[in-house]
Each structure stands twice: as C-alpha cells, then as structure tokens.
Amino acid sequence: MTIHLSQSESQAQKPCNHDYQANCGNCRLNSICLPLALESDDVQQLDDIIQRSKPLQKNQHLYREGDEFQSVFAVRSGTLKAYKTTDDGREQVTGFYFPGEILGMDGISNNTHASSAKALETAAICEIPFTSLEKLSALMPNLQRHFFQLMSHEITEDQQLITLLSKNSADERVAALMLSISTRNARRKLSPTQFRLPMSRVDIGNYLGLTVETVSRVFSRMQKLELLRVDNKEIEILDPQGLRKMANLGN
Template sequence: MRMDQIKSPVRCGNCSVRRLCLPAGLSDQDVDKLEAVTKKKQIVKAGERLYGAGDSFSNLFAIRSGSFKTAVIAADGDTQVTHFALPGEILGLDAYSGRTHPSYAEALETSSVCVLPFARLEELAQAVPALQQQIYAIFSEELQQENEILMLLGKRSADTRLAAMLINISSRYARRGYSSTRFVLSMPRTDIANYLGLTAETVSRLFSRFQKEGLIRVAQRDVEITDLIGLSELAGTHCSFDESELGRNSVS
C-alpha cells in the first residue's frame, strides 16, 4: 500500500468542506489550533487502502476530496461494503473502542485526506470545548448512519433500496454545495450491489428501469435525477430540497 504525503495550501480555515468537518462551529482562533494538529495531508490513489482491517488505531482521517468505501471482512472471507464516504466526512471512527480498525477504507477515486492524530486531537478537545462537542456530534452521526443502513437493508424491496441510496447520496452532495440532481457515482455497480445486498445484475436492471420510467438518466457513472420527487416517493423518503437546489450546478 502506497500513500504519498503532499503539501497543500488548503487549510482548515479555507477548506471547502469546513462546515461539515471538525472546524464547524469553531472560532478562528480555535481553528488555528486545530490546524496545528492537522497539518499532515495524504493522497490516496483509486484502489489503494487508507487503512486495513486489523490495523492499529492512531489516526482519524478527514476527507478533503474524492470518495472512499469502507468494508468489513467476515470470518468466512466474504466482504461487506458498509459505507460510501464523501468529502467532509471522517473515517476511522469505528476503531475508537477496540483500538484496531474492524474495517478497511479504500479510495474509489484519487482522493485527499487530512490526517488527525487522535491522541493530539483528544488533548486539544479538552482545551477547546467546541471541538469536543463537534467530535461527539460526529460520533453521533456515525451511529445514525449505521441505523440508516440497517433500515435500508431491512425488509425493503430491491427498487426501494436503490432509490433510497440515490436519494441519500443526492442529499449529501446538496449539503456540500453541489448539485442534488447531477453527480458521479464513483463506486462500481458491484460495490453498490454488495452494499444493498443485491446482485450486480439486479442493480444494472434497476438503473435501466429507473431510466425508462423517467426517474434518472445514466451515462456510465454519471447520474442525473430527472424526477427527484418521484424517486423520493419510491424510496419512501420525504423530499426536502427547495427549488433552488434542483439542477443547481456544482461549485468549486
């Protein structure tokens, strides 16, 4: 596994995903303190692992750009994809209690992360209450995501599962200031199928059906949601986007 360290002018104070990451809610002075802890950056190329299952826990990783999948390996050798992580999210939280990573994180595309030494982060959190609260909030969000996965993979039909996943990704991109209706699915169909508990053939068939029904347009990994309300209804979720978010272009 090869991960190259990089030097970058991007800092916590001007990072495009600051409002979703650890600096959220911190004063400029506290952000400066956080930057002293998060100076180390890494680039992880597509297919490379940021950490492996069984690796000792020492760092958290904040995604600056790109995307990752996390997966666990069962005793019988089967792999289960557990999450698709986007910019602004923190990887490695599930290793906190056991001090070893129960899952691995693999880049779906060339991605960059900020390395957060957890021991130093804990020390800083004791001196900066707002940071401590933000860490607790991120842990809470991690638990909520696990609950959402359980609901997604519950007694839902195959088409509902895929629709719910697309709506979930749509809403997460919207939070990051990108279009809620046009985005790239960086993960292959096989990973989507594994995540949803379906076969790759079923996933491909559902994408074709959604396109025929006018819910989406698909060109390889480029997806455009053409009927956000209809897809939300199929997913069994409430569409909370306002009209300004529909079709909004990506921002840099």
C-alpha cells in the same frame, strides 16, 4: 477529469505542494467538516495537529481492518469506501465517504480498525491523530461536543442503513442511495441532479445487500420510469419527487 468536480477538489488529481499547506480556516469544506463555530484561534490549534499527506491513488488503502488505530481521517477530495471482510472471505461495504466527511471512528473502540478503507478514485485526506484530538477536545468544549456529535451521526446513519436492509425492497434501496448521494452533493454545492458515481455496481450492490444484476435491473427500471437517466456512471435525476416516492422514505 469530470465536469462535476469543483476547482479545489480536482486539485488532488494534479497535486502540488502548496495544496498540502491548505488549512482548516480557508478550507471550503469546513462548513461540513467543522459545522461548529470555532473561534479562529481554536481553528488554528486544530489545524496544527492535522496532517495533510500526499494523495491516495485509486484502490490504495487508507487503513486496513486490524491495523492499529491512530487517527481519524477527513476526506478533502475524492471518495473512499469502508468495508469489512467476513470470515468466509466475502466483503461488506459499510459506507462511502465523500469530501468533508470523517471516517475511521470505528477504530476507537478497541484501538484497532474494525474495517478497511480504500480510495475509489484519487483522494486527498486530512489525518487527525486521535491522541492529539483527545487532548484538544478536553480544552475545547465545542470540539469535544462536535466529535460526540460526529460519532452519534455515524450511529444514526448506520441505523438508517439497518432499516433499509431489513425493510426495503431493491428499488427502494437503490433509490435511497441515489437520494443520499444527491443530498451530500448539494451540501458541497455540487449539482444534486447530475453527478458521476464514484463506485462500481458491485460496490453499490454490496453496500445495499443486493447483487450486481439486481442493481443493474433497478437502474433500467428507473430509466424506463423516467426517474433518472443512467449512462454508465453518469447519473441525471430527472424526477426527484418520483425518486423520493420510489424510495418510500421521509427524505
């Protein structure tokens, strides 16, 4: 569909049953998803509890705010957004999730998903039933630590976003998001300078606390400054250093 998807990721778009049989041991994302050095039979045990279901189509929900919490999920391909609906019906996007990333952990707190998650494009998902995960964690110290770390990481990410929303200008926010996506692409061995945004301008604005119009204007400004080239959802970062300077953050 797009030149940026690697072979294994794009398989989700022409699903075949063999694909569902993939296991953690040979998954090319396991360095992201499981950055710990699990012994190989540990990986096998983890593998046994993970369920690989059929791909989610664009706009389908993985779970909804208020659903009973059962599992956390790992993205195998595609992108999802997590969002909350405020009482007056507006939507707040709380995160975007790329392949290798874990979502759904906000539901552990009171056994109910605190946000909804929907696919921004066709997506393949690994489901990890939480009770099994808990039992396994008690037996595998590495795994327990890994999940504590994953959750802690989610906390630090959220705090980063809090700071961004509270202290940074529209330019800085959009620049920071572009850099974040660039970094996450690099982790997956994709181009850090050329990619296709899976989300709409509305979603970006929503995530960053800005209106669509402002996001659009920021992109125009960045283009005028020759920091990046924008063609609808295709992004090419022309001047990473300049972009970092605009973001005004240490990354």
